[in-house]
Amino acid sequence: MGGPITSQLKRQQTYRASVDYMAGLNPEQREAVLQTEGPLLVLAGAGTGKTRVLITRIAHIVLEGRAEPWEILAVTFTNKAAREMKERVKNFVTPMPELPWMGTFHSMAARILRTHAELVGLTGPFTILDTDDQIRLIKQLLDAENIDEKRWPARQFAGMLDGWKNRGLLPKDVPERESDDFANGKGGKLYYDYQARLKTLNAVDFGDLLLECIRLFRENPDILAGYHRKFKYMLVDEYQDSNTAQYLWLRLLAQGKRASEANICVVGDDDQSIYGWRGAEVDNILRFESDFPGAKVIKLERNYRSTANILKAASTIIARNEGRLGKTLFTDIAEPGEPISFTQVYDSEEEARTIGEEVEQYQRAGEPLNSMAVLVRASFQMRELEERFITLGLNYRVVGGPRFYERKEIRDALAYLRLVAQPADDLAFERIINVPKRGLGDSTVKLLMEAARHQNVPLLSATRMLIETEELKPKQRSTLRGLVSQFDNWAYRGENLPPYQLVEQILEESGYMDMLAADKSVESQGRKENLKELSRSMEEFETLGGFLEHISLVMDRDSADASDAVTIMTLHSAKGLEFNTVFLPGWEDGTFPSQRSMDESGRAGLEEERRLAYVGITRGRKRVRISAAQNRRIHGLWQSAIPSRFVDELPPDAVEVTDRGSAYGGYGYGGGAASRFNKADPFESVYETPGWQRARANQANRKGGGPLTIEGELVARSVDLGGQSSGYALGDRVFHQKFGYGAIQSIEGNKLTIDFEKAGTKKVLESFVSKG
DNA sequence: CAGACAGCACTTTTT
DNA sequence: GTGCTGTCTG
Numbered sequence: 084m085g086g087p088i089t090s091q092l093k094r095q096q097t098y099r100a101s102v103d104y105m106a107g108l109n110p111e112q113r114e115a116v117l118q119t120e121g122p123l124l125v126l127a128g129a130g131t132g133k134t135r136v137l138i139t140r141i142a143h144i145v146l147e148g149r150a151e152p153w154e155i156l157a158v159t160f161t162n163k164a165a166r167e168m169k170e171r172v173k174n175f176v177t178p179m180p181e182l183p184w185m186g187t188f189h190s191m192a193a194r195i196l197r198t199h200a201e202l203v204g205l206t207g208p209f210t211i212l213d214t215d216d217q218i219r220l221i222k223q224l225l226d227a228e229n230i231d232e233k234r235w236p237a238r239q240f241a242g243m244l245d246g247w248k249n250r251g252l253l254p255k256d257v258p259e260r261e262s263d264d265f266a267n268g269k270g271g272k273l274y275y276d277y278q279a280r281l282k283t284l285n286a287v288d289f290g291d292l293l294l295e296c297i298r299l300f301r302e303n304p305d306i307l308a309g310y311h312r313k314f315k316y317m318l319v320d321e322y323q324d325s326n327t328a329q330y331l332w333l334r335l336l337a338q339g340k341r342a343s344e345a346n347i348c349v350v351g352d353d354d355q356s357i358y359g360w361r362g363a364e365v366d367n368i369l370r371f372e373s374d375f376p377g378a379k380v381i382k383l384e385r386n387y388r389s390t391a392n393i394l395k396a397a398s399t400i401i402a403r404n405e406g407r408l409g410k411t412l413f414t415d416i417a418e419p420g421e422p423i424s425f426t427q428v429y430d431s432e433e434e435a436r437t438i439g440e441e442v443e444q445y446q447r448a449g450e451p452l453n454s455m456a457v458l459v460r461a462s463f464q465m466r467e468l469e470e471r472f473i474t475l476g477l478n479y480r481v482v483g484g485p486r487f488y489e490r491k492e493i494r495d496a497l498a499y500l501r502l503v504a505q506p507a508d509d510l511a512f513e514r515i516i517n518v519p520k521r522g523l524g525d526s527t528v529k530l531l532m533e534a535a536r537h538q539n540v541p542l543l544s545a546t547r548m549l550i551e552t553e554e555l556k557p558k559q560r561s562t563l564r565g566l567v568s569q570f571d572n573w574a575y576r577g578e579n580l581p582p583y584q585l586v587e588q589i590l591e592e593s594g595y596m597d598m599l600a601a602d603k604s605v606e607s608q609g610r611k612e613n614l615k616e617l618s619r620s621m622e623e624f625e626t627l628g629g630f631l632e633h634i635s636l637v638m639d640r641d642s643a644d645a646s647d648a649v650t651i652m653t654l655h656s657a658k659g660l661e662f663n664t665v666f667l668p669g670w671e672d673g674t675f676p677s678q679r680s681m682d683e684s685g686r687a688g689l690e691e692e693r694r695l696a697y698v699g700i701t702r703g704r705k706r707v708r709i710s711a712a713q714n715r716r717i718h719g720l721w722q723s724a725i726p727s728r729f730v731d732e733l734p735p736d737a738v739e740v741t742d743r744g745s746a747y748g749g750y751g752y753g754g755g756a757a758s759r760f761n762k763a764d765p766f767e768s769v770y771e772t773p774g775w776q777r778a779r780a781n782q783a784n785r786k787g788g789g790p791l792t793i794e795g796e797l798v799a800r801s802v803d804l805g806g807q808s809s810g811y812a813l814g815d816r817v818f819h820q821k822f823g824y825g826a827i828q829s830i831e832g833n834k835l836t837i838d839f840e841k842a843g844t845k846k847v848l849e850s851f852v853s854k855g
Numbered sequence: 856c857a858g859a860c861a862g863c864a865c866t867t868t869t870t
Numbered sequence: 871g872t873g874c875t876g877t878c879t880g
Contacts, residue, residue, distance in 0.1 A: 189870050289870055463866040655868045719871040
């Protein structure tokens with residue numbers, strides 16, 4: 084597509100702007116749009132209209148006829164950002180027959196790799212492994228090497244792998260003293276083995292998408308040159324988040340021209356670099372001017388979002404960081420707005436309660452719930468907030484919770500589909516061979532794996548061979564024969580059937596739906612719903628391959644949830660969003676800044692945490708409410724805490740300190756730095772304090788909220804019955820999945836002795852029966 | 856082979 | 871405190 088001839092033809096096309104697109108841009112923004120030629124760095128502070136500039140710039144290039152849409156490459160980090168960009172560009176320019184190449188780094192790299200798969204040793208529809216598959220694969224390798232998984236967790240190695248790949252290191256490039264760190268020097272070999280294994284599976288992991296693409300470019304200059312001709316303009320969003328591999332990838336694509344003439348525009352904010360831990364190199368943005376000599380730099384500092392007080396607080400905090408490019412946000416609005424509020428509370432429960440009250444208060448004053456958000460440092464802080472909101476009956480929405488496509492039933496269904504699409508996908512095969520239960524246990528699987536390894540073929544092929552022999556027990560043999568023919572059948576039908584129908588048939592015929600139907604647990608209904616939702620989400624895909632590609636890259640599901648709800652999410656996932664009211668709980672040293680971050684990365688870690696604080700504060704339009712608990716339970720243990728050092732860094736004249744009555748033996752605001760060393764224990768009688776009593780009382784009162792709908796999903800909350808009361812009485816008629824109906828004879832804690840009508844007297848756990 | 860139980864890690868953030 | 875994994879047992 085887009086060869087010279089078609090490109091010539093299509094150039095006749097004239098595009099129109101759907102609006103006067105330059106209107107309303109300030110001089111800096113305007114310049115950032117108009118400066119299309121040569122390298123450009125746009126340093127855009129929070130709320131300065133960065134996205135708008137990016138989109139207008141794309142539109143401008145097209146409308147001016149400088150390039151056709153498909154000659155533009157625009158990359159983002161998150162799927163969300165990519166979606167938004169596509170949406171807005173589409174509506175900006177009419178007609179838009181073909182969109183620019185817009186998407187995440189990973190999806191763009193995947194798109195390129197698909198086109199040239201065979202050049203990097205992949206065939207056709209290769210699989211993109213997610214983290215879960217990755218871990219399982221590593222476990223197998225560890226097993227083969229006789230490495231104790233307890234001592235050397237697969238997860239840890241996965242982390243190392245990711246780190247290497249983020250830095251663009253192939254197995255041969257990893258410094259030995261790093262790879263030697265794992266499993267007494269076996270790390271390097273494991274990386275080799277891992278890659279070899281991926282090749283036989285015809286699969287890549289996330290990191291490989293970029294790495295293999297880089298290799299492709301390096302080993303095939305002609306292909307790279309093709310992309311040089313194709314992409315006349317490149318744009319990168321959130322450049323501060325790019326890692327080394329992504330940098331190398333961009334660099335290669337930009338090499339069509341001399342560095343000083345490359346039409347590459349990167350937009351970012353060094354103060355919002357919060358992904359250092361996963362390999363993002365702030366250096367990339369700090370270095371841009373030397374990477375691309377003569378680069379123009381435009382700073383966007385005029386903030387359109389927040390009050391002066393909020394900007395002041397954010398600027399004051401971030402000013403403490405070293406190694407910044409240095410921007411200062413300002414606003415034209417004269418009024419300072421509400422001061423930032425800081426409140427110290429007794430414990431996290433009181434914190435949740437306070438936030439709940441305030442949310443209700445603002446709601447009564449006419450603020451929609453949608454305009455409020457609670458931003459936490461870590462997800463464990465969410466539970467108490469959720470519980471509180473449930474008690475209050477406040478509608479809330481959790482962003483970034485368990486992902487749809489990571490649910491067990493969804494992954495099972497996907498494994499079936501993957502195996503249909505790609506018979507060499509052994510990981511998928513292992514996942515579903517005995518799901519639903521078919522009597523194919525470990526011993527059978529082991530046999531298959533041995534055969535597969537011997538013949539050097541995928542498991543499914545090995546199975547085909549084995550069922551023709553006498554090596555398997557008759558029962559397993561016929562089960563497997565049936566399974567293989569089912570897969571053949573599905574593959575055959577899949578040629579003509581739309582994917583969403585295929586998945587329904589597979590789930591039905593494989594017995595998966597029966598398995599769920601037989602499962603009387605609370606979740607099974609939800610699982611069925613999720614599978615229905617999966618099928619629905621597949622309706623827009625014409626081919627199975629297309630769908631699988633999509634889900635492996637887009638693990639999040641755009642939830643078009645229109646209902647009015649408070650948002651609860653992490654600071655990380657809040658980047659790029661804005662709310663009238665922002666609550667920032669948990670500003671305690673150790674929680675935020677996170678202890679771990681500081682332990683692992685020292686000063687750099689602290690600075691990244693500080694940027695996180697900056698991101699958090701700048702999400703607020705009208706008001707920001709910060710709080711810290713004096714006591715917090717970490718790993719089930721109560722620990723006292725002192726307010727975050729960031730609290731001390733706030734400008735006093737933009738902050739209002741509220742002391743909740745229950746603040747006890749307080750470390751007051753402003754005392755943080757000094758009192759950090761004051762370890763006199765103000766909590767010796769913690770258990771007698773009003774706060775504690777209240778906490779206990781509330782705990783006892785708390786009945787599980789039952790199922791409730793969040794983002795349209797059925798979420799079941801477990802009910803804490805607080806120990807003894809089982810809810811059953813002697814003589815109650817109950818139903819047990821396996822033993823059928825029966826009557827309770829005796830109760831011993833949560834163990835019930837039941838006289839079953841058919842199965843006789845059995846002792847079972849309460850959780851396995853339901854009221855009959 | 857399935858269910859029960861003990862032991863353990865987990866609480867940073869994601870493509 | 872919770873939820874997962876792996877092992878033991880019937």
